[in-house]
Amino acid sequence: xxxxxxxxxxxxxxxxxxxxxxxxxxxxxxxxGDPQDSLRVVHIAGTxxxxxxxxxxxxxxxxxxxxxxxxxxxxxxxxxxxxKVSGQMITDNVFIEATETVAPFVEQVEEETGxxxxxxxxxxAVALLHFSVCGCELVxxxxxxxxxxxxxxxxSSSEASIITSIGYDHMKVLGDTIEQIAAEKAGIIKAxxxxxxxxxxxxxxxxxxxxADNVQADMIRVTPNHISSVNMTDTYSSFSYKEMDGxxxxxxxxxxxxxxxxxxxxxxxLEQRGFAITSEDIRRGLELAAxxxxxxxxxxxxxxxxDGAHNPEGVAALRENIGYLFPDEPLTFVVGMMKDKAYKxxxxxxxxxxxxxxxxxxxxxxxxxxxxxxxxxxxxxxxAQAFKSVDELIVELKSQSYLNRKVIVFGSLYLIGDxxxxxxx
Numbered sequence: 001x002x003x004x005x006x007x008x009x010x011x012x013x014x015x016x017x018x019x020x021x022x023x024x025x026x027x028x029x030x031x032x033g034d035p036q037d038s039l040r041v042v043h044i045a046g047t048x049x050x051x052x053x054x055x056x057x058x059x060x061x062x063x064x065x066x067x068x069x070x071x072x073x074x075x076x077x078x079x080x081x082x083x084k085v086s087g088q089m090i091t092d093n094v095f096i097e098a099t100e101t102v103a104p105f106v107e108q109v110e111e112e113t114g115x116x117x118x119x120x121x122x123x124x125a126v127a128l129l130h131f132s133v134c135g136c137e138l139v140x141x142x143x144x145x146x147x148x149x150x151x152x153x154x155x156s157s158s159e160a161s162i163i164t165s166i167g168y169d170h171m172k173v174l175g176d177t178i179e180q181i182a183a184e185k186a187g188i189i190k191a192x193x194x195x196x197x198x199x200x201x202x203x204x205x206x207x208x209x210x211x212a213d214n215v216q217a218d219m220i221r222v223t224p225n226h227i228s229s230v231n232m233t234d235t236y237s238s239f240s241y242k243e244m245d246g247x248x249x250x251x252x253x254x255x256x257x258x259x260x261x262x263x264x265x266x267x268x269x270l271e272q273r274g275f276a277i278t279s280e281d282i283r284r285g286l287e288l289a290a291x292x293x294x295x296x297x298x299x300x301x302x303x304x305x306x307d308g309a310h311n312p313e314g315v316a317a318l319r320e321n322i323g324y325l326f327p328d329e330p331l332t333f334v335v336g337m338m339k340d341k342a343y344k345x346x347x348x349x350x351x352x353x354x355x356x357x358x359x360x361x362x363x364x365x366x367x368x369x370x371x372x373x374x375x376x377x378x379x380x381x382x383x384a385q386a387f388k389s390v391d392e393l394i395v396e397l398k399s400q401s402y403l404n405r406k407v408i409v410f411g412s413l414y415l416i417g418d419x420x421x422x423x424x425x
Contacts, residue, residue, distance in 0.1 A: 148187025167313025
């Protein structure tokens with residue numbers, strides 16, 4: 001195998017049948033010797049915030065010298081980003097080796113079940129096998145979509161389950177109501193386990209609480225009244241949480257403070273369960289954590305923030321943060337979204353802050369039409385301009401007229417990854 005063949009197996013649109021259970025995922029893992037059973041896991045689900053919590057917790061564990069595996073999705077630039085051990089991405093050679101081990105069993109499962117495994121199921125098996133072979137002391141396991149039927153839910157126990165947020169996304173898979181979506185994500189709560197989640201809405205909190213009660217799991221609910229002394233800039237945020245004063249993070253935005261305190265609770269639970277984590281590890285880990293493409297500043301002149309907000313909850317958080325950071329400043333927005341998203345409603349949320357909007361399609365097949373979107377904005381009286389490519393867009397942003405502007409790039413992670421990669425060229 002080479003990396004092209006690996007990517008064709010683990011990062012393409014394959015798979016058949018509605019997922020009604022985890023039987024075929026369990027069958028694949030059993031053929032591999034159930035490597036997930038040897039792992040201690042923190043399992044994370046949520047509409048937004050999973051990657052940020054993973055980044056915070058991974059950074060804390062690195063500070064504590066704990067060998068931690070991290071499985072996240074999607075990636076920005078390289079699929080290797082999705083599988084890390086002690087902060088290091090899986091190498092191509094090791095990725096190929098692990099996939100070569102898994103591939104024959106994929107064929108067996110597909111022959112026995114008459115169904116094709118989804119790429120995410122195969123990638124999850126590769127990751128879990130890799131973490132077991134590496135002897136990870138702890139694994140941070142992020143769901144792909146949902147929770148109850150997500151391939152990562154093949155793990156039967158966890159040190160903690162974390163639910164970061166619940167919003168309207170992937171509704172064709174997860175359900176039409178916020179309660180249905182919450183129930184799917186609450187499916188990662190393990191019997192006699194522990195769930196950590198922020199105060200959300202009465203409806204969502206009730207769903208999570210009910211699931212925890214049903215499986216006799218303990219609950220830790222983070223509430224805003226334990227967060228104080230908040231100071232936010234476009235470089236860092238500082239805050240206090242319970243007895244921990246003067247915490248600093250460089251992941252920007254009010255929502256990242258919530259993600260950070262979820263992580264504090266998780267780290268303290270891990271310390272109680274035998275992991276050697278100190279308060280200084282927590283403090284330093286939070287400060288050093290980085291999660292590319294989420295309210296990330298990639299340029300000073302012009303000021304450019306990139307954010308992978310591509311669903312209503314993410315865009316609402318971005319709008320709130322912009323209102324706090326740049327309350328009276330004219331902003332340029334760059335947007336590119338998939339055409340199956342309710343992108344017009346999301347763009348409209350930003351228009352009160354917009355001096356002008358630049359549109360670019362994030363994908364030639366699945367992305368919205370940049371020209372049509374710009375014309376729609378012009379019809380609304382908004383200054384707008386369409387670009388054929390991210391390269392063409394960057395030429396515009398590097399022109400003298402943008403030197404002292406503030407630019408917010410949001411939408412598909414394909415766009416965010418391209419902006420991040422190409423801006424420095």
